[in-house]
Amino acid sequence: xxxxxxxxxxxxxxxxxxxxxxxxxxxxxxxxxxxxxxxxxxxxxxxxxxxxxxxxxxxxxxxxxxxxxxxxxxxxxxxxxxxxxxxxxxxxxxxxxxxxxxxxxxxxxxxxxxxxxxxxxxxxxxxxxxxxxxxxxxxxxxxxxxxxxxxxxxxxxxxxxxxxxxxxxxxxxxxxxxxxxxxxxxxxxxxxxxxxxxxxxxxxxxxxxxxxxxxxxxxxxxxxxxxxxxxxxxxxxxxxxxxxxxxxxxxxxxxxxxxxxxxxxxxxxxxxxxxxxxxxxxxxxxxxxxxxxxxxxxxxxxxxxxxxxxxxxxxxxxxxxxxxxxxxxxxxxxxxxxxxxxxx
Amino acid sequence: xxxxxxxxxxxxxxxxxxxxxxxxxxxxxxxxxxxxxxxxxxxxxxxxxxxxxxxxxxxxxxxxxxxxxxxxxxxxxxxxxxxxxxxxxxxxxxxxxxxxxxxxxxxxxxxxxxxxxxxxxxxxxxxxxxxxxxxxxxxxxxxxxxxxxxxxxxxxxxxxxxxxxxxxxxxxxxxxxxxxxxxxxxxxxxxxxxxxxxxxxxxxxxxxxxxxxxxxxxxxxxxxxxxxxxxxxxxxxxxxxxxxxxxxxxxxxxxxxxxxxxxxxxxxxxxxxxxxxxxxxxxxxxxxxxxxxxxxxxxxxxxxxxxxxxxxxxxxxxxxxxxxxxxxxxxxxxxxxxxxxxxx
Numbered sequence: 001x002x003x004x005x006x007x008x009x010x011x012x013x014x015x016x017x018x019x020x021x022x023x024x025x026x027x028x029x030x031x032x033x034x035x036x037x038x039x040x041x042x043x044x045x046x047x048x049x050x051x052x053x054x055x056x057x058x059x060x061x062x063x064x065x066x067x068x069x070x071x072x073x074x075x076x077x078x079x080x081x082x083x084x085x086x087x088x089x090x091x092x093x094x095x096x097x098x099x100x101x102x103x104x105x106x107x108x109x110x111x112x113x114x115x116x117x118x119x120x121x122x123x124x125x126x127x128x129x130x131x132x133x134x135x136x137x138x139x140x141x142x143x144x145x146x147x148x149x150x151x152x153x154x155x156x157x158x159x160x161x162x163x164x165x166x167x168x169x170x171x172x173x174x175x176x177x178x179x180x181x182x183x184x185x186x187x188x189x190x191x192x193x194x195x196x197x198x199x200x201x202x203x204x205x206x207x208x209x210x211x212x213x214x215x216x217x218x219x220x221x222x223x224x225x226x227x228x229x230x231x232x233x234x235x236x237x238x239x240x241x242x243x244x245x246x247x248x249x250x251x252x253x254x255x256x257x258x259x260x261x262x263x264x265x266x267x268x269x270x271x272x273x274x275x276x277x278x279x280x281x282x283x284x285x286x287x288x289x290x291x292x293x294x295x296x297x298x299x300x301x302x303x304x305x306x307x308x309x310x311x312x313x314x315x316x317x318x319x320x321x322x323x324x325x326x327x328x329x330x331x332x333x334x335x336x337x338x339x340x341x342x343x344x
Numbered sequence: 345x346x347x348x349x350x351x352x353x354x355x356x357x358x359x360x361x362x363x364x365x366x367x368x369x370x371x372x373x374x375x376x377x378x379x380x381x382x383x384x385x386x387x388x389x390x391x392x393x394x395x396x397x398x399x400x401x402x403x404x405x406x407x408x409x410x411x412x413x414x415x416x417x418x419x420x421x422x423x424x425x426x427x428x429x430x431x432x433x434x435x436x437x438x439x440x441x442x443x444x445x446x447x448x449x450x451x452x453x454x455x456x457x458x459x460x461x462x463x464x465x466x467x468x469x470x471x472x473x474x475x476x477x478x479x480x481x482x483x484x485x486x487x488x489x490x491x492x493x494x495x496x497x498x499x500x501x502x503x504x505x506x507x508x509x510x511x512x513x514x515x516x517x518x519x520x521x522x523x524x525x526x527x528x529x530x531x532x533x534x535x536x537x538x539x540x541x542x543x544x545x546x547x548x549x550x551x552x553x554x555x556x557x558x559x560x561x562x563x564x565x566x567x568x569x570x571x572x573x574x575x576x577x578x579x580x581x582x583x584x585x586x587x588x589x590x591x592x593x594x595x596x597x598x599x600x601x602x603x604x605x606x607x608x609x610x611x612x613x614x615x616x617x618x619x620x621x622x623x624x625x626x627x628x629x630x631x632x633x634x635x636x637x638x639x640x641x642x643x644x645x646x647x648x649x650x651x652x653x654x655x656x657x658x659x660x661x662x663x664x665x666x667x668x669x670x671x672x673x674x675x676x677x678x679x680x681x682x683x684x685x686x687x688x
């Protein structure tokens with residue numbers, strides 16, 4: 001496929017770019033009044049995810065409104081456990097909640113693996129529609145949760161500060177944990193393959209709860225499964241965002257991915273030094289910096305760009321946009337990246 | 345004061361020890377049936393903190409029951425905002441809640457600074473009672489929250505995954521933030537001085553939410569105030585535990601403290617290399633490892649001890665005990681440290 005703007009693909013592959021590409025995690029979401037208008041008509045978040053025409057509409061909104069260099073399909077990492085056999089609810093103020101959780105070997109036996117991907121046709125449809133409507137303007141990013149983060153929700157049943165139940169499971173039931181992670185991995189591989197087939201031009205793996213594990217456990221229970229996914233779906237550029245996992249940055253030097261996401265705790269120069277020159281780095285402005293004035297946002301953006309300067313970079317925040325961020329401030333960040341990163 | 349067991353004080357100062365001393369964060373708490381028996385008779389957590397005879401009773405329990413090498417005064421980091429003028433409630437399942445939060449300059453003006461320490465007589469009384477009842481068996485540890493963590497609660501009003509309101513305040517109201525942090529710092533300095541006067545033989549500063557800040561902000565809004573406290577109260581060994589702040593470990597090399605706490609994400613050898621040989625390191629077993637069998641706990645404890653071997657160390661977990669941990673497993677960890685760390 002030919003894109004009018006393929007900056008992000010070139011940046012991911014380490015090719016020459018005229019300026020730094022930019023997008024934002026959670027760019028399709030509550031920060032846009034246009035999104036809220038669509039969302040208000042529906043029963044809930046899950047209805048929006050499962051209605052391809054509307055999911056495509058909100059996927060494209062940030063391209064039109066914010067001028068970002070990529071769309072990311074509007075969906076949720078928790079569609080995978082749902083498709084595997086564990087449905088969830090999205091509680092407005094509290095986040096996701098699983099009425100049923102995994103507590104035994106029999107529970108794991110009942111879950112679908114590769115076949116789970118058959119139940120996610122609404123995602124592939126939304127991707128196809130989005131790609132069609134984007135009409136080559138910018139690439140579309142697909143995504144999935146990392147197996148460990150999915151396991152964490154499957155065991156815990158909801159968000160948690162410590163995820164101590166999920167971590168207890170890794171310690172006390174390592175065999176079951178690996179069996180569950182393998183199933184999630186198989187489901188995710190097939191899911192991402194079909195996203196790519198539907199038109200995703202790159203994908204990102206979100207390991208949102210990476211930061212709760214000690215380094216050895218992170219390698220054993222998370223990183224190896226992310227690796228397995230990346231190796232199985234190498235057709236498009238791959239981004240891995242292990243939030244909080246500062247302690248495995250060196251593992252990314254030779255990792256089968258093109259881009260590594262940095263959170264806002266990770267020092268840019270240090271991360272580049274640890275990871276080496278061979279990967280594109282993505283990030284990492286603090287989402288809270290978008291509460292500043294526009295002048296100050298430009299200063300912060302410049303600081304970030306300078307810190308990445310001369311190396312492979314996709315501009316983004318170090319975490320998802322906070323829902324109460326002013327849309328004009330988000331636009332200011334996007335514009336600042338575009339203006340300030342132009343190569344002389 | 346002469347102690348029958350002063351291992352922890354010697355370890356903190358880098359003096360010779362026969363074996364590694366051990367205590368646990370949240371050792372006085374729900375893991376002990378003996379604690380729950382005291383707690384059940386009361387209206388709530390805050391009543392226990394504010395009743396010196398009972399606070400002393402639960403402070404001493406882990407010394408008797410678990411055989412730890414130090415007691416830590418049973419209290420809460422949030423007594424400081426309360427004493428400064430912002431009362432809080434402890435909601436059983438949800439944690440602390442402040443009905444009133446800081447939103448303006450006028451709110452900060454109303455807070456007490458140094459004088460806040462006058463309102464915490466119940467803590468000093470509990471320390472005096474504990475020290476008297478310990479009767480020289482082991483030292484008593486005092487503690488306080490780091491000013492940034494206290495500010496985070498004062499602005500946010502409760503716990504939060506992102507503390508985005510508190511972080512927004514640092515970005516948009518840096519002058520007010522510094523004024524608030526200075527007041528908290530003054531209150532904390534006086535508070536710790538009086539804890540020491542009452543008999544605390546060392547103290548720990550808990551920066552529980554350190555991990556939410558980018559490195560530059562952490563240095564500007566947190567570390568400098570912790571430093572100010574440590575410099576103002578140098579009479580006893582000082583421990584700083586900045587949970588999640590892996591990115592400032594190098595700042596501790598010359599920090600005015602004796603001991604640096606490590607969380608379970610921080611690799612021991614790497615942390616020692618970064619911080620250097622001049623500090624005692626405290627930690628850092630994953631509290632979830634105490635869900636393992638006793639044999640496995642001994643293996644994990646040995647691994648931790650080996651990783652710290654040959655350098656200054658106080659054994660602990662990398663975070664507070666989880667309330668559903670089995671008391672016998674905690675005792676197993678304590679005993680394992682004592683047995684396995686004996687110098688040949």
